[in-house]
Amino acid sequence: MTAALLILFAAVAHAAWNVLVKRQGASGPVFFALVAGSATVLAAPFAIPLLVATQPPASWLGWALVSAAFHTAYMLLLQRGYRVADVGVVYPLARGTGPLLSVAGAVLLLGERPVIVTLTGAALVVAGVVVIGTASARPGAQGAGGSTERVGAGAAAHDAAARLRRGVIYGSAVGVSIAGYTLWDAAAVTGAGLSPLGHFWASLALQTLMLTALALRRTPAPRILREEARRHLPVAVAVGVLSTASYLAILTAYGFAPVSVVAPARELSVVLIALAGWLLFREPHPARRLAGAVVVLAGVALLAV
Secondary structure (H helix, E strand, O other): OHHHHHHHHHHHHHHHHHHHHHHHOOOHHHHHHHHHHHHHHHHHHHHHHHHHHHOOHHHHHHHHHHHHHHHHHHHHHHHHHHHHOOHHHHHHHHHHHHHHHHHHHHHHOOOOOOOHHHHHHHHHHHHHHHHHHHHHOOOOOOOOOOHHHHHHHHHHHHHHHHHHHHHHHHHHHHHHHHHHHHHHHHHHHHHOOOOHHHHHHHHHHHHHHHHHHHHHHHOOOHHHHHHHHHHHHHHHHHHHHHHHHHHHHHHHHOOOOOHHHHHHHOOHHHHHHHHHHHHOOOOOOHHHHHHHHHHHHHHHHHHOO
């Protein structure tokens, strides 16, 4: 019951910060440096005493560094994938392969032995996520007769094929990064015995440094950085609080349920985001989104058995 409540809270918080980002229209390393930085500052009074009092630096610094690298790679790969490929390809691949690889890694690397009901539930969650994600895929180009139209159709088909390849590459890479930080952070709090708050705070602090360095390299003018902060700081702070609370709930849930259950169950947030996309942003294909949501909920129900 505790794990279920933590996962539900995490899903609501995760969906909420995604809706905020969508409304704000903000992205890029500057914005996410503000997000990570604000969360780091706000959590510092609680996390630093806990981290210093319970763990020597040698025991947590390496864990935090690798975690930060995985989380930073996830953010950068996802944004890049959305720029060069279709969301309808990148999103379902990322959110589908992430939990799938996490379950496989939990079995192969963490020694978990999920029962058939758990594996079936995880498979249903992945399938439902793919159904929801492909609801936003755009239809392929179609040509009508004539040589000019055929040339145009051929160029459009070539462009569509290229975008599809890029979508598969980036979507899969994002899924690998999701599985990477899922398994690494789970091992940190369950195997190494690090506190969820202390471990993730150290990871956030390092993410802030990485993203800030990248933002300064790409945006050297201090004026631009100040302008971004002025425009997006309130939303960045809200996103930092919600995203941190969401992930801390997941890290805590690893103490009550195995990774092979928590990793796919946290995709419940995809259902909430899909419904928000339909109800708040009037995104298309509500029937497919609802069908995918039903499949995901069925999978989550099996995971709770």
